[in-house]
Amino acid sequence: MSIGCTAPEVSKQILSQASPPETLSPVQMKEDIDFLVKTLKEVHPNMYAYMSREDFESALSKTMQACEDGNMPVEIFYRHAAWLAGQLKNGHTKVYPPKRWHDYIGKVFPLFWKLDEDKVRLYKGPYLDKRHWGATVLTINGKPALEVMRYYSSLWAREVRGYNLDIGYMVKYLWRSMALDFGENELELEIKNRNGQVERVVVKAVSIRDAFKGQKTTTSPVKRSPVTYSYRDDCQTGLMKIRSFGDAAKFREEIRTAFSDLKAKSAKNLIIDVRGCPGGNTLFSDELLGYLTDKEFTKWQKQKFRYSKMYQQQRGKHAFLVSTGSVRTVRSKPIKPAANPLRFKGDLYVLIDRRTGSTAVDFAGLVKYYKLGMLIGQETGDTMASYGDMLSFKLPNSQLAGIIACKYYETTGTTKDNATQGVKPDHYVAPLLEDTWDESDRAMKFVHELCSCD
Known part of the structure; x- marks a missing residue:
């Protein structure tokens, strides 16, 4: 799993179990990125408000290079397009995940995360032992947790500094992303608990319906009053x-x-x-x-x-x-x-x-x-x-x-x-x-x- 301008590697096991994913050729991907950038420049009042033109052009160059690696599933291309739009740090400008993500009924890791500046924390949830609430996560399946979560947050960037991963609509997208990246079996976390001790925690995947059952979250399938x-x-x-x-x-x-x-x-x-x-x-x-x-x-x-x-x-x-x-x-x-x-x-x-x-x-x-x-x-x-x-x-x-x-x-x-x-x-x-x-x-x-x- 690589973190940065390129998208994390999707679990081959997940792709092989699912129906053959729709793929895009390098030419098709570049056409989509060209369309995205052209539309941004034509519509946004000031797309360089939070980053320089030079930095955006650098991000665009990296995205285009990533599109040259051969045919790519739409789920992976989405990461590149979303990351590029996310560089503008504008919450009202974004690329959404593939439509089929909304209908996803597979397994997820029902954890609720907070990205607090330089720390990744877990907080309350029915599938997490209460003694681990508020724990600092050091690694996720051996990957630095801060690096992983900063990457995910970059796909849904906003003006907010230290953007939190517990904002309503992000939760389901984050769960789906992690299921793709880490598989649908178990997640191994290295955490620092409230006593400052480092321990290993294994979280089993559950169906997304069970994950949302009884949850008070804006991502729940049950429509709630505003x-x-x-x-x-x-x-x-x-x-x-x-x-x-x-x-x-x-x-x-x-x-x-x-x-x-x-x-x-x-x-x-x-x-x-x-x-x-x-x-x-x-x-x-x-x-x-x-x-x-x-x-x-x-x-x-x-x-x-x-x-x-x-x-x-x-x-x-x-x-x-x-x-x-x-x-x-x-x-x-x-x-x-x-x-x-x-x-x-x-x-x-x-x-x-x-x-x-x-x-x-x-x-x-x-x-x-x-x-x-x-x-x-x-x-x-x-x-x-x-x-x-x-x-x-x-x-x-x-x-x-x-x-x-x-x-x-x-x-x-x-x-x-x-x-x-x-x-x-x-x-x-x-x-x-x-x-x-x-x-x-x-x-x-x-x-x-x-x-x-x-």
Whole structure:
């Protein structure tokens, strides 16, 4: 298994057991990479925002060289294309795995990983002995764990620094990748446990259906509500967990139900938890803000649009008014919340962490800028200034799908100094290693104390 610009070697045993994989010739692969790069240059407002043109050209050269090694299964070519797109470090620009990965029903290693800067850690899961929760992983089947996981994270890169592997949609892709790379039998890990002792742990593969059974994860096949709500009478505090700003009907129904309950019970405090929320539709964050304030607010202080043929084809409306290839800067119009009898008037607390992304970052940033409430937790993973509003594409030969950001956004409150930083909390409360062992939630305990909850 090689790690770096080239994809890890897929287990020959897996390929031989499965139906013959679709393969691509060197010419077909180069055509797909050419199409990808051409589309990136035509659509993205500033593809060199996080890396230099020279570094990207170097990555492109390595990718093209890898495509010269003969015919290649689509599963392997995907790694090369995804790695190249991932070099841009933009979460709204990526190549997705082959469609058949979504329907995968084989075996996986049901481990949940965290990539914390220079360490790879395991955390809680039903197939991991509790005494190994929070352990540092040194090697995976003899390969340096940090090298392996940094490679995987590069396939799904985002603006976030030290990108975590436990972000929702990544889990299933990671499990599938590891099954391909390491086989479907067992995984041998060398770990350093909580006592600092090094030991060997063997993890058996299980069916992916069993792996997800009863799991509380956004990758579970069971569709979950984008919002959950609970209430504590002892401290007159509501807790709203935002899993995503998506699923319009359910989102609107859940928040209306929640704010109706808060109103009926004359709640004093509201905790909105957007930790781990990957984002969603900004219109829903606007609606949520409408329950929290009657003040006029501006969502983004600046937007830059790149108009392309793809934009014209997929968006249509008004696109023909602008010349192809041009980049325009526009200011967002202020939003005045409509009258809302359910508007919450108590104390607001918002929980954020490194896994808070996209629209959830915009929401947290506006809460902070307009002083609507207190932010607690860690600096968000995604940044104040970012690229989004995705257009979709499909590579012509491999048929791999992907998305490319066509707009640049600056959340209101963005400055030259904080543009490449996440939204920072008013009170920094980070989880500690020992929290993994006893399943405690340090940030939630902190806010409960502020709300006088026992």
